[in-house]
Amino acid sequence: MAGDLFYILVFPGFLFLAVFALIADYIDRKLHAKLQNRIGPPWYQPLADLIKLAAKEDLIPRQVDPWLFKLAPVFAVTAVVTAALYIPIWRHGTPMSFNGDVIVVLYLLTIPTLTFFLGGWYSRSVYSMIGAARSIMQLFAYEIPLFLSILAPALLADSWSLGGMTLFYAHHPWYALFNAVGLFTALISLLGKLERVPFDIPEAETEIVAGSFTEYSGRLLAMFRLALSIEMIVGAALIAAVFLPFGLNLGGPAAFGLYLVKVLGIVAVIALARTVFARLRIDQMINFCWQFVAPVAFLQVIIDLVAKGVIAR
Amino acid sequence: MSEIRSRNVTIPIGPQHPALKEPTSFSVTLSGEKILQVGVRLGYNHRGIEKACESRSFIQSLYLIERVCGICSHSHSSCFVQAVEEIAGLQLPPRAMYLRTIVAELERLHSHLLWLGVAGHEIGFDTLLMYTWRDREIVMDLLAAITGNRVNYGMNTFGGVRRDISHEQKADILKAMDTLEERTKYYISVATEETTLIQRLSGVGVLSHDDAIRLGAVGPTARASNVKRDIRKDDPYAAYDQVPFDLITSDCCDVYGRTLVRVGELMESYKLIRHLLNNLPDGPLAVKAPRKIPTGEAVSRYEAPRGEDVHYVRANGSEKPDRVKVRAPTLANVQAVAHMLKDRYLADLPIVVAAIDPCFSCTDRLIDLTRDGDGRCDVITWGQLHDYSMRWYKGQGMDLAKLNNRFKCGESS
Amino acid sequence: MKHPGRMVRQVLSSMLRKPATVRYPFVKVTMPKRFRGRLRFYAERCIGCRLCMRDCPTDAIQIRKIADKQFEADIDMAKCIYCAQCVDSCPKKALESTLDFELAQLDRDKLRQTFRGQPPASQKPPEDPQDKP
Numbered sequence: 133m134a135g136d137l138f139y140i141l142v143f144p145g146f147l148f149l150a151v152f153a154l155i156a157d158y159i160d161r162k163l164h165a166k167l168q169n170r171i172g173p174p175w176y177q178p179l180a181d182l183i184k185l186a187a188k189e190d191l192i193p194r195q196v197d198p199w200l201f202k203l204a205p206v207f208a209v210t211a212v213v214t215a216a217l218y219i220p221i222w223r224h225g226t227p228m229s230f231n232g233d234v235i236v237v238l239y240l241l242t243i244p245t246l247t248f249f250l251g252g253w254y255s256r257s258v259y260s261m262i263g264a265a266r267s268i269m270q271l272f273a274y275e276i277p278l279f280l281s282i283l284a285p286a287l288l289a290d291s292w293s294l295g296g297m298t299l300f301y302a303h304h305p306w307y308a309l310f311n312a313v314g315l316f317t318a319l320i321s322l323l324g325k326l327e328r329v330p331f332d333i334p335e336a337e338t339e340i341v342a343g344s345f346t347e348y349s350g351r352l353l354a355m356f357r358l359a360l361s362i363e364m365i366v367g368a369a370l371i372a373a374v375f376l377p378f379g380l381n382l383g384g385p386a387a388f389g390l391y392l393v394k395v396l397g398i399v400a401v402i403a404l405a406r407t408v409f410a411r412l413r414i415d416q417m418i419n420f421c422w423q424f425v426a427p428v429a430f431l432q433v434i435i436d437l438v439a440k441g442v443i444a445r
Numbered sequence: 446m447s448e449i450r451s452r453n454v455t456i457p458i459g460p461q462h463p464a465l466k467e468p469t470s471f472s473v474t475l476s477g478e479k480i481l482q483v484g485v486r487l488g489y490n491h492r493g494i495e496k497a498c499e500s501r502s503f504i505q506s507l508y509l510i511e512r513v514c515g516i517c518s519h520s521h522s523s524c525f526v527q528a529v530e531e532i533a534g535l536q537l538p539p540r541a542m543y544l545r546t547i548v549a550e551l552e553r554l555h556s557h558l559l560w561l562g563v564a565g566h567e568i569g570f571d572t573l574l575m576y577t578w579r580d581r582e583i584v585m586d587l588l589a590a591i592t593g594n595r596v597n598y599g600m601n602t603f604g605g606v607r608r609d610i611s612h613e614q615k616a617d618i619l620k621a622m623d624t625l626e627e628r629t630k631y632y633i634s635v636a637t638e639e640t641t642l643i644q645r646l647s648g649v650g651v652l653s654h655d656d657a658i659r660l661g662a663v664g665p666t667a668r669a670s671n672v673k674r675d676i677r678k679d680d681p682y683a684a685y686d687q688v689p690f691d692l693i694t695s696d697c698c699d700v701y702g703r704t705l706v707r708v709g710e711l712m713e714s715y716k717l718i719r720h721l722l723n724n725l726p727d728g729p730l731a732v733k734a735p736r737k738i739p740t741g742e743a744v745s746r747y748e749a750p751r752g753e754d755v756h757y758v759r760a761n762g763s764e765k766p767d768r769v770k771v772r773a774p775t776l777a778n779v780q781a782v783a784h785m786l787k788d789r790y791l792a793d794l795p796i797v798v799a800a801i802d803p804c805f806s807c808t809d810r811l812i813d814l815t816r817d818g819d820g821r822c823d824v825i826t827w828g829q830l831h832d833y834s835m836r837w838y839k840g841q842g843m844d845l846a847k848l849n850n851r852f853k854c855g856e857s858s
Numbered sequence: 859m860k861h862p863g864r865m866v867r868q869v870l871s872s873m874l875r876k877p878a879t880v881r882y883p884f885v886k887v888t889m890p891k892r893f894r895g896r897l898r899f900y901a902e903r904c905i906g907c908r909l910c911m912r913d914c915p916t917d918a919i920q921i922r923k924i925a926d927k928q929f930e931a932d933i934d935m936a937k938c939i940y941c942a943q944c945v946d947s948c949p950k951k952a953l954e955s956t957l958d959f960e961l962a963q964l965d966r967d968k969l970r971q972t973f974r975g976q977p978p979a980s981q982k983p984p985e986d987p988q989d990k991p
């Protein structure tokens with residue numbers, strides 16, 4: 133019991149995730165700056181931002197339902213932290229693993245977007261409402277490709293648990309190569325999920341101020357920000373576990389170190405993407421996802437089905 | 446979803462908004478993401494510069510006029526001195542003409558580079574912003590070295606210019622031009638090859654050739670709609686009749702075209718500056734100008750980076766101007782913006798507005814207070830305005846009268 | 859050829875380049891020689907013609923007679939727009955722009971400076987001679 137509590141609250145639960153998220157946030161920002169030929173923030177900047185926000189007053193608009201307004205960020209953080217508990221870090225599977233946990237993780241990762249929607253929609257501000265509507269429209273566009281590309285490797289592995297999948301690919305390392313296409317589409321969908329350039333449409337600063345978060349301030353905004361940072365590493369960890377399932381056999385510190393490298397590598401790719409692209413428009417984003425990403429993700433499913441058939445024979 | 450789509454909302458963009466660095470207000474009626482209607486309201490930054498000039502001597506007015514705009518300060522001051530020089534019948538030494546033109550083109554360089562960055566920022570492409578502004582620093586440093594300041598150069602004076610370009614500076618400028626030309630070529634390749642950029646620019650903010658003429662667009666906005674309109678060619682001033690350069694136009698008629706025109710003009714400016722520097726005539730920097738300008742009036746036109754700038758000056762033989770009128774280029778283009786935004790997406794608004802390279806405080810010259818309904822124009826006194834605002838705030842639940850007397854009539858803090 | 863990610867190579871090469879940002883105020887920046895910064899007044903040169911006052915667009919400068927052929931200048935650095943018109947107008951070169959641009963003050967009164975006789979000690983002379991045409 134105490135072990136479980138430690139697992140949930142400290143390592144690799146909330147505390148570890150929060151610290152890791154801040155580090156990843158720093159690396160993302162520093163890299164972004166370096167790529168733009170700037171100096172970038174000092175290492176403590178994400179923490180300083182968080183503390184500063186936490187020290188500020190929480191302003192709650194008069195017309196909103198204070199409960200919903202306050203609960204939305206809490207749910208966002210809880211959901212992403214819960215999702216992290218199922219993702220293997222230094223061994224195959226986690227104490228919480230069960231068959232089907234990959235679906236649970238995917239659904240848990242949808243919750244933050246829903247809280248952005250609820251928080252924004254009930255903020256009673258036109259900017260928030262447009263941001264909220266965009267969040268949800270965008271969700272419909274990237275969610276299917278993300279599901280398809282994550283579930284395809286599961287089909288090949290014939291396991292619906294992340295632990296089972298990593299075990300399968302540990303035994304057949306070369307099979308992971310079949311999923312290269314899925315890695316690509318999953319990364320694109322992750323950009324949409326994290327609302328990063330080129331898909332930062334729901335919080336497009338120059339159009340709708342801060343989108344869903346326009347009315348948020350203080351601790352509540354800090355929580356939303358933290359949720360987004362944690363979501364970034366959880367999403368990256370999920371992709372790492374599914375598409376780059378190497379090195380978990382090393383066990384202990386080596387596997388853990390490799391996990392950090394993989395996650396930060398994906399964070400670096402995200403930073404690069406947001407450096408070299410312009411923000412798309414919502415219609416362009418939806419068209420792109422449906423006309424390009426979804427079919428390619430579907431192709432991944434077919435590849436895995438065929439591969440599975442060939443292997444079975 | 447259908448509920449979201451069918452509801453019309455009106456959102457305020459400005460006077461304070463991240464997309465606009467200057468106070469102006471667009472009230473945008475949306476149906477979903479589509480813009481149904483745009484209302485533009487100017488006048489938040491009226492500074493009364495024209496009127497203030499009337500109570501200052503010409504030389505004092507010059508520095509005030511220079512501050513109409515920060516980015517095109519040289520444009521406004523040149524336009525003003527041209528008008529005054531015409532009234533006074535001053536003949537400028539050729540070197541002064543050339544130096545004025547060189548600074549004018551340097552200003553165009555930094556203004557267009559600035560625009561390119563702003564355009565990138567408006568469509569979420571901050572990398573372009575960082576890169577172009579980094580390179581813009583080269584021009585800013587040159588301007589600071591030549592004129593003594595980064596923004597309000599103070600280069601002009603009646604009858605000539607105040608600062609010379611030394612030999613070392615000439616070499617520095619020529620070297621900087623090579624660097625910048627190379628960088629600009631790279632930006633041209635980015636603008637014409639980066640898919641996400643083209644997607645956001647192409648087909649956005651369409652202004653047809655005929656509409657551009659009908660709505661009186663000027664500058665790069667007009668030239669991108671294939672209107673061959675450039676004061677430097679149409680009515681050459683300073684040294685522009687002595688230097689070869691091409692008029693850049695585009696027939697894209699959209700924001701993409703405006704981008705191409707501006708980067709094309711950058712390339713022309715490099716050519717121009719090289720030519721001017723290599724053919725810089727010797728001679729004095731200025732002729733002596735009288736303090737009292739003889740009675741007369743003049744209209745002067747100038748191709749600022751944003752388009753045609755017009756100044757009207759009337760002198761009555763005294764030390765002070767009788768009347769000064771400024772028409773900044775943005776005022777000519779702002780009509781086109783409302784037209785370009787109709788039936789477009791909300792997401793296009795920032796870039797369409799930015800594409801005319803607006804400068805709203807330069808534009809805000811005069812406010813007409815029209816009463817709702819009957820459209821009558823009222824002039825109200827300071828006291829009435831004060832009472833009105835007190836009443837208005839009271840209606841909002843704030844009683845400013847309780848605050849101390851700092852805001853009382855006539856007093857400034 | 860059109861393709862997304864046109865700037866990838868450029869941004870990656872930025873990783874190896876020195877950042878363009880200047881670490882001001884930790885690293886001091888020097889202004890070009892012609893920079894029009896804080897004004898400086900040489901009382902011994904002034905003849906009290908007040909041409910500077912007449913041309914100043916902002917009334918930032920006041921010349922006062924304190925004794926026979928002795929003048930002091932009151933310059934309000936907050937009003938001054940650093941156009942250096944007074945420097946150009948002065949027939950005796952009694953005014954000069956320095957390279958000092960760090961003028962920010964919390965107290966507005968500190969921006970009002972009176973120059974008598976010798977320029978105050980806080981006025982450090984610029985390192986380079988001014989190259990004024």
Ligand code: SF4
Pocket residue numbers: 897913914915916917918919933937938939940941942943944945
């Ligand atoms: S620099 Fe310009 S504003 Fe300042 S005191 Fe001299 S004339 Fe006046």
Ligand code: SF4
Pocket residue numbers: 903904905906907908909910911921947948949950951952953
């Ligand atoms: S113009 Fe020069 S000499 Fe005349 S009062 Fe001013 S500082 Fe003194």
